[in-house]
Amino acid sequence: MIKIGVDAMGGDYAPEATVKGAILALEKVGSDSRIVLFGDERKINSVLSSEGCPADRFDIVATTEVIEMGDHPAKAFQAKADSSITVGFGYLAKGAVDGFASAGSTGAMMVGSMYAVKPIEGVIRPAISSLIPTVTGHPALLLDVGLNVDCKPEVLEQYGLIGSIYAEAVLGIEKPRVAVLNIGEEETKGNVQTKAAYELLKADGRINFVGNIEASYLFSAKVADVIVCDGFVGNTVLKMAEGLYRINKALGCSNAFWDAMNYESVGGTPVLGVNAPVVIGHGCSSPEAIKSMILSTGQVIRAGLTEKLQRAFKN
Amino acid sequence: MIKIGVDAMGGDYAPEATVKGAILALEKVGSDSRIVLFGDERKINSVLSSEGCPADRFDIVATTEVIEMGDHPAKAFQAKADSSITVGFGYLAKGAVDGFASAGSTGAMMVGSMYAVKPIEGVIRPAISSLIPTVTGHPALLLDVGLNVDCKPEVLEQYGLIGSIYAEAVLGIEKPRVAVLNIGEEETKGNVQTKAAYELLKADGRINFVGNIEASYLFSAKVADVIVCDGFVGNTVLKMAEGLYRINKALGCSNAFWDAMNYESVGGTPVLGVNAPVVIGHGCSSPEAIKSMILSTGQVIRAGLTEKLQRAFKN
Numbered sequence: 001m002i003k004i005g006v007d008a009m010g011g012d013y014a015p016e017a018t019v020k021g022a023i024l025a026l027e028k029v030g031s032d033s034r035i036v037l038f039g040d041e042r043k044i045n046s047v048l049s050s051e052g053c054p055a056d057r058f059d060i061v062a063t064t065e066v067i068e069m070g071d072h073p074a075k076a077f078q079a080k081a082d083s084s085i086t087v088g089f090g091y092l093a094k095g096a097v098d099g100f101a102s103a104g105s106t107g108a109m110m111v112g113s114m115y116a117v118k119p120i121e122g123v124i125r126p127a128i129s130s131l132i133p134t135v136t137g138h139p140a141l142l143l144d145v146g147l148n149v150d151c152k153p154e155v156l157e158q159y160g161l162i163g164s165i166y167a168e169a170v171l172g173i174e175k176p177r178v179a180v181l182n183i184g185e186e187e188t189k190g191n192v193q194t195k196a197a198y199e200l201l202k203a204d205g206r207i208n209f210v211g212n213i214e215a216s217y218l219f220s221a222k223v224a225d226v227i228v229c230d231g232f233v234g235n236t237v238l239k240m241a242e243g244l245y246r247i248n249k250a251l252g253c254s255n256a257f258w259d260a261m262n263y264e265s266v267g268g269t270p271v272l273g274v275n276a277p278v279v280i281g282h283g284c285s286s287p288e289a290i291k292s293m294i295l296s297t298g299q300v301i302r303a304g305l306t307e308k309l310q311r312a313f314k315n
Numbered sequence: 316m317i318k319i320g321v322d323a324m325g326g327d328y329a330p331e332a333t334v335k336g337a338i339l340a341l342e343k344v345g346s347d348s349r350i351v352l353f354g355d356e357r358k359i360n361s362v363l364s365s366e367g368c369p370a371d372r373f374d375i376v377a378t379t380e381v382i383e384m385g386d387h388p389a390k391a392f393q394a395k396a397d398s399s400i401t402v403g404f405g406y407l408a409k410g411a412v413d414g415f416a417s418a419g420s421t422g423a424m425m426v427g428s429m430y431a432v433k434p435i436e437g438v439i440r441p442a443i444s445s446l447i448p449t450v451t452g453h454p455a456l457l458l459d460v461g462l463n464v465d466c467k468p469e470v471l472e473q474y475g476l477i478g479s480i481y482a483e484a485v486l487g488i489e490k491p492r493v494a495v496l497n498i499g500e501e502e503t504k505g506n507v508q509t510k511a512a513y514e515l516l517k518a519d520g521r522i523n524f525v526g527n528i529e530a531s532y533l534f535s536a537k538v539a540d541v542i543v544c545d546g547f548v549g550n551t552v553l554k555m556a557e558g559l560y561r562i563n564k565a566l567g568c569s570n571a572f573w574d575a576m577n578y579e580s581v582g583g584t585p586v587l588g589v590n591a592p593v594v595i596g597h598g599c600s601s602p603e604a605i606k607s608m609i610l611s612t613g614q615v616i617r618a619g620l621t622e623k624l625q626r627a628f629k630n
Contacts, residue, residue, distance in 0.1 A: 135562055146498060149506040183461060183550040191464040191547045215551045216558035232506045235498040236530045236548055237555060243531035244559060247450055253568030 001032055002301050003059070005097035006294055008039030009066045009084040010104025011285045015039055018103065019047035021290020026057060028291075029298050036097050038063055038084040063087045066104075069283070073107025077115075085109065089116035092276050099297040101268060103281030103290060110147060110271070110280075117274045120306075122313030125155050126273030127162065127231070128280065130238055133260030134219050141167055141226045142181075142218075143272060146235035153196035156180070156228050158313075160207045162272050163226035165312055169303040171225070175208045179224035181233060182212035193230060201228075206312070219257070268293035270300055273309065277301050316347055317616050318374070320412035321609055323354030324381045324399040325419025326600045330354055333418065334362040336605020341372060343606075344613050351412050353378055353399040378402045381419075384598070388422025392430075400424065404431035407591050414612040416583060418596030418605060425462060428586045428593050435621075437628030440470050441588035442477065442546070443595065445553055448575030449534050456482055456541045457496070457533075458587065461550035468511035471495065471543050473628075475522045477587050478541035480627055484618040486540070490523045494539035496548060497527035508545060516543075521627070534572070583608035585615055588624065592616050 008018045022035050029035065037044055041062035048055050065083040067076045077086055085102055089112035092100040102109055119126050127144035134140055143159050144151065151159075160178045167176035180198055182190045187198060189212060201209040213223050215237065229237070245261040248254075268289075271278040277300040281293040323333045337350050344350065352359055356377035363370050380395040382388070392401055400419055404427035407415040417424055434441050442459035449455055458474050459466065466474075475493045482491035495512055497505045502513060504527060516524040528538050530552065544552070560576040563569075583604075586593040592615040596608040 135565075149498065181551070183464065183547055183554070191545075194547075215553075215555035216561075218555060218558060220558055220562055230506075232498055232509075233548060233551055236496070236552065238530075239498070240530035240533060240552060240555060241559075243533060243535050244556075246531075247535055247572060248563070248568065250450075251568075251570050251572060253563065253566075253570070255566050255568070257562060257566060 001034055002298065003034050003036050003097040004029065004294055004297050004301065005036045005038060005088050005091055005100035007084045007088055007100070007102030007104050008037040008044050009063070010102035011281060011290070012283055013286070014103070015043045016047055017285060017287050018290050019044055020051060020287035021285070022058065022294060023048075023051055023053050024287055024291035025294040028295055033298055034059055035294060036061060036091070038088045040064070061087060061091065067108045069105055071105065071108075073105055074111050076105070077108050077111045085112060088112075092278070093117055099277035099279065099301045101279040101281060101293050101297040103283060103285040103293065106280055106283070109278065113271045113274045113278050117276045117278060120273055120275055120310050120313050123162070123273040123309075124158055125151070126271055127159055128269045128271050129163065129166065130234070130269055132218060132241070133257060135257055139171075139260070140218070140224060141171070142234055142237065143226075143228060144231035144234050145238045145269065146231050147271070148231040149235075151193065151230040153193055153200055156193070156197035156230070157200040157204060159228040160201050160204065160209065160226065161312060162309060163228060164207055165308050166270070166272060166305060167225050169305045169308050170300055173225050176225035177210040177223070178207050178226045178228065179210050179213040181215065181218070181227050181229035181237075183214065185212050185214065187211070197228070267296035270296065275310070276306055316349055317613065318349050318351050318412040319344065319609055319612050319616065320351045320353060320403050320406055320415035322399045322403055322415070322417030322419050323352040323359050324378070325417035326596065326605070327598055328601070329418070330358045331362055332600060332602050333605050334359055335366060335602035336600070337373065337609060338366055338368050339602055339606035340609040343610055348613055349374055350609065351376060351406070353403045355379070376402060376406065382423045384420055386420065386423075388420055388426050391420070392423050392426045400427060403427075407593070408432055414592035414594065414616045416594040416596060416608050416612040418598060418600040418608065421595055421598070424593065424595045425586070428589045432589045432591045432593060435588055435590055435625050435628050438477070438588040438624070439473055440466070441586055442474050443584045443586055444478065444481065445549070445584055447533060447556070448572055450572055454486075454575070455533070455539060456486070457549055457552065458541075458543060459546035459549050460553045460584065461546050462586070463546040464550075466508065466545040468508055468515055471508070471512035471545070472515040472519060473588075474543040475516050475519065475524065475541065476627060477624060478543060479522055480623050481585070481587060481620060482540050484620045484623050485615055488540050491540035492525045492538070493522050493541045493543065494525050494528040496530060496533070496542050496544035496552075498529065500527050500529065502526070512543070582611035585611065590625070591621055
């Protein structure tokens, strides 16, 4: 029985959207799974009741506080000890749930990841990753997309390995091809950071390194399965894609490729390189997005990703 | 009489595309302008003849060598002293043409910019810039998009001033609003570089600084007229936009916004912060793109941009 922890109070439309999303996830999450909702018990039960869903379909852990978007993440994580996020991470750290997901305060989710769950031994800096769609239909994994904004080259090398293991374990890709997001194809191209990362990745026998990939080819060709970049660059790529997705939608262009850019289908952003599965959902998550976030969390748990990463980085 | 120098041998489809583009430009370039074509005289005349255009509509400077895409830019710039690019920059440096544009070797164009024309005194690092379309129809200027990939914060501050003067002089925007491309809105967001740049720009009385802009809002709202970023980030943004433009086109989505992303209408990339107008065209430029490139060059010459930048950076 795997237990998927969900922050019922996280996100702009919580708890209605989160509980509805959890109900939607029930059909697909597998009979060996149990969704554990953390939050205001009365409000949770109220939504379940309106939706005609028996409360016993879920485990509920009653919490009385909420970390708000305006709160200082680290201070609130400590001060609001009975918040859905802080309690959720407490359960995760002691193994009472197997994974934890929230569309709430990203800052608080990162505090919990770094201080409650902690980085895997040997991992210099964890990352948050994003699946990006390509026109071939096969997604590629991009990391880091915003957790670490001044990456040393050694960290980018580690992202290559972390991404590689994720792609194998969770996406089922054999010998994933790893590339560096760069401004040119040639080995000599790039800034100080990417040139150094290139050399480290090239020399790393654990990684199937295929060289540089330019941003023009991120979505159009299946050049690489895992693309590593500094968190500043990755976050810029992600936000630019979001902005163009919205513009495209407003302009009436709709098709499978752009639909895959829609965060609702993406399923949340896994935090990679910490000692348990953590998934961060988009703040404005709809029930559909919450459902995807929960299913992703289950997927990461089942893939045994954490154990695989821990083994890879031992000594 | 302004003289616009054009590399007739530059680009994948030269000299046919370049000469045809020059012919197209004739109608719009203004009766006080003279286009000066640098290249193989016989080939240039041959294209003019096929197009039924009298040779005396242009000045022609005969050159016998061409810097190829595979050449080492700096070595070739020196070794091929009679190449269209090297000779063109010679004319520009001594004032025999008022601007110079080429869709040829970008590396050679940058070598010429830095060593023949040279940075304006007081400018730490020149930049290449790009006009980005927005849904409101008013373009914004993004710099640097690839000349300088490890920008110090002081350089980003200078880009704010350079971009500001360009926006006023060439785009006719009063008190242009300058923003830093960043991963969050708040002053405290970003990496070491952008946080330091924010403070410098905020304190700079010559610049109408409006704060940070996230990549999600680059195209969607008129938040800023000039957006500064490190050349690595800017180049990534540019290439990603190009890639998505191509995908969109292939998927059949066509509208004014995406059309404006088409490099053919953009008119080339000005090199900003050097002692004379230099414009770099896209390698695969069509006649239409070459025409835009030539007209842009004329625009920059007429705006007196170089003199304005020189004044601003004096002492």
